[in-house]
Amino acid sequence: MKNHTSTLDIVKASKSKIEDTDFENLTFGKVFTDHMMECDYVDGAWQTPKIKPYGPLQLDPSAKVFHYGQAVFEGMKAFKDKDDHIWLFRPDENFRRINRSSERLAIPAFPEEYFFSALEELLKIDKDWIKKGFGNSLYIRPFVIATEEGVSAAPAKKYKFMIICSPAQAYYSGEVRVQFSEKYSRAADGGVGFAKAAGNYAAQFYPTNLAKDAGFQQVIWTDANTHEYLEEAGTMNIFFRVGDKLITAPTSDRILDGVTRKSVITLAEEFNIPLEVRRVKVKEIIDAAKSGELKEIFGTGTATVINPIRGFGYAGEKYELPKLEDSYAKVFKDKLMKIQYNETEDKYGWRYAVK
Numbered sequence: 272m273k274n275h276t277s278t279l280d281i282v283k284a285s286k287s288k289i290e291d292t293d294f295e296n297l298t299f300g301k302v303f304t305d306h307m308m309e310c311d312y313v314d315g316a317w318q319t320p321k322i323k324p325y326g327p328l329q330l331d332p333s334a335k336v337f338h339y340g341q342a343v344f345e346g347m348k349a350f351k352d353k354d355d356h357i358w359l360f361r362p363d364e365n366f367r368r369i370n371r372s373s374e375r376l377a378i379p380a381f382p383e384e385y386f387f388s389a390l391e392e393l394l395k396i397d398k399d400w401i402k403k404g405f406g407n408s409l410y411i412r413p414f415v416i417a418t419e420e421g422v423s424a425a426p427a428k429k430y431k432f433m434i435i436c437s438p439a440q441a442y443y444s445g446e447v448r449v450q451f452s453e454k455y456s457r458a459a460d461g462g463v464g465f466a467k468a469a470g471n472y473a474a475q476f477y478p479t480n481l482a483k484d485a486g487f488q489q490v491i492w493t494d495a496n497t498h499e500y501l502e503e504a505g506t507m508n509i510f511f512r513v514g515d516k517l518i519t520a521p522t523s524d525r526i527l528d529g530v531t532r533k534s535v536i537t538l539a540e541e542f543n544i545p546l547e548v549r550r551v552k553v554k555e556i557i558d559a560a561k562s563g564e565l566k567e568i569f570g571t572g573t574a575t576v577i578n579p580i581r582g583f584g585y586a587g588e589k590y591e592l593p594k595l596e597d598s599y600a601k602v603f604k605d606k607l608m609k610i611q612y613n614e615t616e617d618k619y620g621w622r623y624a625v626k
């Protein structure tokens with residue numbers, strides 16, 4: 272069946288995979304819904320977006336994405352409330368950010384009306400994949416790749432903007448301990464750290480494997496010049512609680528401007544939690560850990576919302592954090608999830624109804 276609307280071409284899958292999906296035992300990001308969105312950039316313009324059955328792509332082996340990593344992505348979620356209404360959380364932020372990432376990678380901007388109309392249509396077509404219940408969601412992965420054939424090192428003239436969706440359960444990543452980086456860096460001044468550029472993540476795998484061999488699950492990156500300041504984790508911004516005060520690093524061209532981070536900063540004000548947005552010295556965190564003043568470290572990001580960190584390692588020493596009953600991490604996570612699932616007032620206008 273083929274539907275033509277003026278702004279969207281829709282081809283429906285002949286058979287749904289949903290019956291074969293075990294929603295009780297999902298591995299994050301492994302199963303995808305029946306449909307995907309695909310939009311080509313050719314002849315200097317984004318063409319009509321298409322929704323079509325999820326499936327493999329055929330690309331020329333010389334396509335520039337394979338050689339020069341001209342690729343960016345986003346991560347967002349859709350939630351279903353008790354009355355089967357579907358909600359997104361601050362999707363305008365993700366839309367603006369993918370175009371900021373694209374600009375830095377010399378990829379043409381994607382039109383806002385294409386993004387929202389195609390995303391909403393895709394969510395409506397695959398709505399049965401969004402399960403109700405606190406913690407269940409649909410992880411949405413928009414991305415852009417350079418598809419033009421030819422191995423000359425220059426920006427491509429052809430791209431694909433795509434959206435794929437994967438059902439997700441409450442994310443429990445186990446007890447997370449992190450290593451403060453002393454040698455490797457993820458981003459540098461004037462670089463692409465602020466962008467969700469594919470290559471940023473590939474470059475983290477090797478040092479993260481070394482951290483894993485040393486007993487940690489993730490790395491907290493330090494500034495590339497001195498390694499004296501804590502910046503962020505691979506896919507999460509980081510907050511430190513010293514006494515009752517929260518501290519997080521300012522965003523910059525090295526640090527990603529996370530939607531969850533931004534939301535926590537707003538909520539901290541609402542909850543009267545003292546918060547400082549400033550550079551965070553490794554030394555002050557080590558000192559606070561030694562004196563017992565370091566109460567919490569947590570990461571913020573769409574996949575986990577808030578990810579409490581149990582301990583960290585630095586310069587061959589290991590530090591454990593106290594187990595708190597009333598952690599800030601829990602307070603923020605509860606509030607954010609209640610907003611996301613339409614279970615509380617949304618006074619900042621963060622929820623976006625998919626109608």
Ligand SMILES: *Cc1c(COP(=O)(O)O)cnc(C)c1O
Pocket residue numbers: 346467503504505506507508527528529530531532571572573574
């Ligand atoms: C995606 C990401 C985050 C978190 O951003 P959210 O918008 O909160 O999901 C933080 N740091 C990096 C490096 C990221 O890629």
